[in-house]
Amino acid sequence: MTFEPSERVAGVPPSGIRRFFEIAEEYDDIISLGVGEPDFAPPWAARDAAIASLERGQTSYTANRGMAELRERIAVDARERYGLDYDPDEEIIVTSGASEAVDLAFRAFLDPGDRVAVAQPCYISYTPGVEFAGADVIDVPTRAADEFKLTREALEASGAAEADALVMCYPNNPTGATMTREELKPVAAFAREHDLLVFSDEIYSELSYEHEHASIATLAGMRERTVVFNGFSKAYAMTGLRLGYALAPPEAIDAMNRIHQYTMLSAPTTAQYAAVEALESCGDEVREMRAEYDRRRNFVLSRFEEMGIDCFPAAGAFYAFPECPWEDSDEFAEALIEEKRVAVVPGNVFGAGGQGHLRVSYATSLGDLKEAMARIESFIA
Amino acid sequence: MSDREEILALLRENARYSTEDLARQTGLDAAEVEAVVEELESEGVIKGYQAVVDWDKVEPERVRAAVELNVTLDRETGYDDIAERLAKFPEVQGLRLVSGDYDFAMEVEGDSMSQVSRFISEKVAPVPEITQTVTHYIMESYKERGVEFGDGHDDDRLSISP
Numbered sequence: 001m002t003f004e005p006s007e008r009v010a011g012v013p014p015s016g017i018r019r020f021f022e023i024a025e026e027y028d029d030i031i032s033l034g035v036g037e038p039d040f041a042p043p044w045a046a047r048d049a050a051i052a053s054l055e056r057g058q059t060s061y062t063a064n065r066g067m068a069e070l071r072e073r074i075a076v077d078a079r080e081r082y083g084l085d086y087d088p089d090e091e092i093i094v095t096s097g098a099s100e101a102v103d104l105a106f107r108a109f110l111d112p113g114d115r116v117a118v119a120q121p122c123y124i125s126y127t128p129g130v131e132f133a134g135a136d137v138i139d140v141p142t143r144a145a146d147e148f149k150l151t152r153e154a155l156e157a158s159g160a161a162e163a164d165a166l167v168m169c170y171p172n173n174p175t176g177a178t179m180t181r182e183e184l185k186p187v188a189a190f191a192r193e194h195d196l197l198v199f200s201d202e203i204y205s206e207l208s209y210e211h212e213h214a215s216i217a218t219l220a221g222m223r224e225r226t227v228v229f230n231g232f233s234k235a236y237a238m239t240g241l242r243l244g245y246a247l248a249p250p251e252a253i254d255a256m257n258r259i260h261q262y263t264m265l266s267a268p269t270t271a272q273y274a275a276v277e278a279l280e281s282c283g284d285e286v287r288e289m290r291a292e293y294d295r296r297r298n299f300v301l302s303r304f305e306e307m308g309i310d311c312f313p314a315a316g317a318f319y320a321f322p323e324c325p326w327e328d329s330d331e332f333a334e335a336l337i338e339e340k341r342v343a344v345v346p347g348n349v350f351g352a353g354g355q356g357h358l359r360v361s362y363a364t365s366l367g368d369l370k371e372a373m374a375r376i377e378s379f380i381a
Numbered sequence: 382m383s384d385r386e387e388i389l390a391l392l393r394e395n396a397r398y399s400t401e402d403l404a405r406q407t408g409l410d411a412a413e414v415e416a417v418v419e420e421l422e423s424e425g426v427i428k429g430y431q432a433v434v435d436w437d438k439v440e441p442e443r444v445r446a447a448v449e450l451n452v453t454l455d456r457e458t459g460y461d462d463i464a465e466r467l468a469k470f471p472e473v474q475g476l477r478l479v480s481g482d483y484d485f486a487m488e489v490e491g492d493s494m495s496q497v498s499r500f501i502s503e504k505v506a507p508v509p510e511i512t513q514t515v516t517h518y519i520m521e522s523y524k525e526r527g528v529e530f531g532d533g534h535d536d537d538r539l540s541i542s543p
Contacts, residue, residue: 021541034541124543173543291382295391295406302405343541370402 012128016349023334024343031372032364034343036173038237038318039363042274043285046236049277050270059269064261065253066094066245067272073279074245082205083218084228090250093257094267094275098203098231098244103129104256105199105227105246109165110135117160119150119168120351121175121321123201126167127351138163141353147312148177148321148353152186160190165197171204171213171316174350174359176297178316181214188219198226203244206235206286209294210315217247224249227256232271234317235286236278241271293318296362296369303373307380318363321347324356325380333358340375384409388417389426393527396430433528437521443490444518445474446497448505450485451513460484463510472500483515494518 004010024030041047053059065071071088078084086092095101102125110116112134118126119140127137140158142148150168160166168187170179179187191198198216205213217226231244244267246256297314304311304322311322326332329346336342347357362369382390387407391398398406403414421427436443452463460478467487468476475488487505491497498516506514523530 015543017541017543021539024540030540032540035538036542037538039536039538298408299402299405302408345541366406 008132008134012131015124015128017124017345020333020343020345020349023337027337027341030337030341030343031368031375032343033360033362033369033372034345035361035363037239037363038234038289039365040237040289042236042238042241043278043282045281046238046274046278050241050274053270053273058273062094062266062269062272064257064266065092066267067269067276070094070272070276070279071245073276074247077279078228078230078247082202082213082215084215084247086247087250091253092245092247093253093260094243094245094272095231095260096244096264096267097233097242098201098229098246099125100242100260100264100267101227101229101231101244101246101256102126102199102201103132104259105229105248105252106130106133106135107259108252108255109197114164115162117155117158117163117166117196118351119154119166121148121172121347121354121357122167122169122351123173124350126169126201130167135164139352140166141351142175142177143353144310144312144321144323144357148172148175149179149183150187152190155187155190160196161194163194163196165199166191167199167201168216169201169203171208172319173204173317174319174345174347174354175312175321175357176314176317176319177312177321178208178210179214180211181219184214184216184219188216188222191216191225192221196225198222199229200226201229203229203231204234204317205230207290207293207318208316209290209297210313213316227252232275232278236275236282237289238271238274238278241274242268243271243275293362296364296366299366299369300360300362300373303377307373307377309380318361320360320362321357322360324358327356329354329356329358336376336379340379342372342375342379384413384417385421388414389421392418392427392430433525435522435525435530441492444492444494444497446489446501446519447517448487448489448501449483449513449515449517450487450505450511452484452510453512454510458510463508466508467505470500470504472497472504483513489516 071092074092075086075088106129110133114135115138116130116135117138117140130137140154140160200216217223217228227246227248229246233239300320309322311320314320324332333344333346345359347354400411400414404411467473472489472491474490477486479486489497501516
């Protein structure tokens with residue numbers, strides 16, 4: 001017996017973002033617009049609640065599905081903010097980051113040979129996650145012409161009608177695209193017609209600048225076929241605390257919890273205390289962060305426009321996804337680091353439809369954004 | 382937030398944002414930004430623009446003190462009268478009427494401790510309505526007008542992440 005990776009692992013290539021990280025790490029003077037996490041610290045009250053829980057020695061396991069108090073708060077928050085009505089005892093599971101929740105759902109509901117339509121460009125974990133679960137991915141590229149929104153046409157053209165499930169993420173990483181309630185309706189209709197489960201990653205729901213975030217699970221006939229993922233990483237800048245959750249009907253949460261209770265047992269306890277406080281008292285901080293991101297978003301989009309770089313008006317998350325001035329976004333991004341010490345992530349890393357674009361994160365101070373934009377401008381001049 | 386509030390918040394964050402940068406961040410055009418700033422200035426909402434200085438890094442260092450003042454009022458003299466008189470002194474950088482144990486919180490700046498002391502004893506204390514002064518010399522400044530001193534916190538995030 002040797003440590004030969006299993007077929008499932010061997011079939012999944014290392015993340016393309018990793019290669020890029022290694023290039024960027026060679027320099028210590030880069031301005032990075034390649035960071036996929038907030039540049040804020042979590043609200044103080046949330047940090048303080050975590051510290052207080054440690055001082056009290058509250059570090060034992062919690063219930064598998066998460067502390068009851070936290071699930072109750074999540075239920076209230078989801079209902080009040082997005083009209084998502086879920087029972088805290090049976091329809092919510094707290095996980096180690098939304099990433100764990102996504103993985104649980106894939107493993108709980110996919111069988112070898114199942115097919116999963118994945119709307120792309122997207123967060124880099126969905127396709128490997130589906131493949132680790134033994135299922136096959138159907139790439140569903142979205143287009144700049146549609147502002148990277150998922151459309152019925154894109155689903156039909158890619159053969160998603162044959163799929164068993166659909167994975168989507170709005171507001172989107174890496175494009176910054178959002179979808180309104182109206183725009184979600186044809187997607188929901190498609191899912192109902194073709195009897196698809198929907199895995200909807202809504203981790204950036206708090207960061208929607210042009211309209212209220214809409215969840216596909218709130219559309220008619222969708223609740224019973226949708227798992228909604230969310231968490232505390234983006235809204236409350238708690239990435240390293242690793243805390244997310246899933247909302248779904250009781251039988252779905254039950255199946256996900258069966259994996260979770262044997263593998264993770266429970267999500268980090270300290271983070272759960274921080275999350276209770278975040279939901280209870282940190283709404284103002286979230287609003288301030290959102291306003292700050294929005295100013296930077298305006299700044300970045302204006303600068304691209306001034307440079308003559310095509311960039312659709314990204315309305316969510318903290319990313320812009322401009323067209324790459326060169327044909328090969330990988331080459332461009334590499335040269336930009338080497339010559340101008342500015343890091344962005346080439347769009348092709350994020351799957352189908354990403355080539356020819358760049359992911360530019362504005363989770364960086366305005367001073368750095370100004371300087372980075374000036375350098376990009378001089379690079380393409 | 383209204384345009385006025387937004388521009389005001391940005392100028393409070395950094396009064397040296399150019400009109401273009403203000404426009405880029407707010408989605409207004411440059412002419413609109415200029416109009417709002419002009420309005421804020423002419424209405425007296427914005428009283429001025431100043432640098433936030435860390436005097437520890439400047440030679441010669443400036444000496445600053447927070448001074449508590451107690452006053453007695455009479456029929457002819459109110460708080461405003463006393464304040465008006467004190468505010469005229471160039472040494473006085475800040476003057477506020479406050480609630481609590483004393484009446485005025487005054488900020489004084491000078492070249493040396495002896496100069497500041499002399500100013501308090503020769504110019505402030507003799508004002509007939511002032512009954513008591515308590516002077517606190519500022520030893521170290523950690524934050525001024527919302528700006529934290531020190532080297533700023535390091536960004537410990539990975540340079541590239543998904």
